[in-house]
Amino acid sequence: MTPSLHVPRPEDATRIAALLTPDPLAGALAGLFLAAPRRTGKTTFLRSDLIPHLEGRGFAVVYADLWSDRAADPAELIIARIKAALERHDGLISRLRRKSPVNRVGALGFSVSLKESGDWSGTIADALEDLIEATGKDLVVIIDEAQQAVETDAGLNAMFALKAARDAINQAPGDRHLYLLMTGSHRDKLSTLVQNRQAPFFGAGVRPFPPLGAAYVSAMAARVNDALAETAQLAPADLEAAFDTVGRRPELLTDCLRDLIFAPEGAGPAALRRIAAERKAQAEIDTLSEIAAMTPLQQGILRLMAQKGPGFQPFAEETREALKAAHRGQKPAVATIQTALNALRERGFVWRREHGRYILDNADIALALARSDTG
Numbered sequence: 352m353t354p355s356l357h358v359p360r361p362e363d364a365t366r367i368a369a370l371l372t373p374d375p376l377a378g379a380l381a382g383l384f385l386a387a388p389r390r391t392g393k394t395t396f397l398r399s400d401l402i403p404h405l406e407g408r409g410f411a412v413v414y415a416d417l418w419s420d421r422a423a424d425p426a427e428l429i430i431a432r433i434k435a436a437l438e439r440h441d442g443l444i445s446r447l448r449r450k451s452p453v454n455r456v457g458a459l460g461f462s463v464s465l466k467e468s469g470d471w472s473g474t475i476a477d478a479l480e481d482l483i484e485a486t487g488k489d490l491v492v493i494i495d496e497a498q499q500a501v502e503t504d505a506g507l508n509a510m511f512a513l514k515a516a517r518d519a520i521n522q523a524p525g526d527r528h529l530y531l532l533m534t535g536s537h538r539d540k541l542s543t544l545v546q547n548r549q550a551p552f553f554g555a556g557v558r559p560f561p562p563l564g565a566a567y568v569s570a571m572a573a574r575v576n577d578a579l580a581e582t583a584q585l586a587p588a589d590l591e592a593a594f595d596t597v598g599r600r601p602e603l604l605t606d607c608l609r610d611l612i613f614a615p616e617g618a619g620p621a622a623l624r625r626i627a628a629e630r631k632a633q634a635e636i637d638t639l640s641e642i643a644a645m646t647p648l649q650q651g652i653l654r655l656m657a658q659k660g661p662g663f664q665p666f667a668e669e670t671r672e673a674l675k676a677a678h679r680g681q682k683p684a685v686a687t688i689q690t691a692l693n694a695l696r697e698r699g700f701v702w703r704r705e706h707g708r709y710i711l712d713n714a715d716i717a718l719a720l721a722r723s724d725t726g
């Protein structure tokens with residue numbers, strides 16, 4: 352089995368592309384926000400399936416992955432991709448008569464020197480408008496791991512700029528449109544972009560990103576059966592169950608299938624069930640042992656966060672009271688809680704959604720804690 356096996360997802364691409372229409376009922380003109388857990392195939396789908404499909408259907412596409420460089424400001428990553436699109440369409444842009452040749456490089460502006468068009472400068476909205484006009488196509492801006500944008504002021508401003516561009520372009524006369532598609536690995540994280548009145552996309556909803564489905568499972572079944580004895584063949588349903596057990600993560604399923612070949616009881620459906628269950632349990636054990644090595648207060652905070660979800664109020668009286676048991680019987684000071692939260696953030700267990708609001712980084716942490724409490 353080569354790790355590079357890619358199972359194409361034409362149906363999922365078609366379904367998502369169908370949402371990119373100005374039709375107010377069927378379409379997502381306001382923006383599409385799709386969330387799915389880590390390592391479930393989001394980026395691969397965007398790059399290998401959706402973008403080629405959209406380009407084939409006559410859309411222009413700008414794609415930015417805000418995790419592609421963790422050291423860079425999210426705004427810089429977005430602008431870099433927009434610049435690259437301007438460069439790609441330089442020839443067409445050189446034929447435009449730009450409405451605003453004046454230098455408007457303010458806080459949200461940038462410039463780029465294009466070979467044919469000369470020096471280009473303007474805002475994010477100017478650039479997107481020029482791209483649409485030059486290509487004569489509807490434009491889809493895809494931001495992968497969009498929640499990262501809220502980590503910096505510039506990133507948040509870039510999101511507001513995208514929203515402003517969307518409104519300006521979609522409300523202008525003419526029939527060219529700008530669509531925004533944002534993905535994230537945590538529903539609660541992505542919802543920071545849509546949830547409150549100060550959020551750039553207030554009012555939009557977060558939907559589940561389509562997980563890998565039956566086509567992927569049957570392709571994997573066909574592949575693994577080639578390597579298995581006649582008597583050990585697997586049905587797609589066996590693989591489907593195992594895939595679900597490991598959270599629909601291709602890498603974990605591939606791990607299980609590799610182990611299957613060496614199963615002491617012989618490869619087959621029962622062995623696969625055992626291996627997948629063990630793989631899942633192992634992931635939980637790893638998480639819990641990392642937690643067990645933390646300070647009692649940090650552990651107490653994680654457990655409380657798992658119970659409270661997004662309603663967790665780190666510095667409330669009630670929280671300090673609840674954390675007594677984890678802090679030598681004394682209510683921890685606000686500064687002490689803050690220090691513990693910072694440490695948890697650094698270790699990737701906690702995510703700060705906005706000032707004073709924290710959530711667990713991913714759902715697996717809450718699940719592992721809940722199971723360890725009952726089990």
Ligand SMILES: Nc1ncnc2c1ncn2[C@@H]1O[C@H](COP(=O)(O)OP(=O)(O)OP(=O)(O)O)[C@@H](O)[C@H]1O
Pocket residue numbers: 354355356357358359360388389390391392393394395396536563567600601602
């Ligand atoms: N259609 C597919 N066919 C086969 N393997 C796939 C497919 N989609 C994803 N994978 C595999 O799943 C793994 C995770 O994929 P990917 O990086 O796209 O997920 P992600 O959800 O973007 O992850 P992250 O949360 O790290 O951003 C990769 O090893 C990738 O090769």
Ligand SMILES: [Mg+2]
Pocket residue numbers: 393394395495
């Ligand atoms: Mg990704």
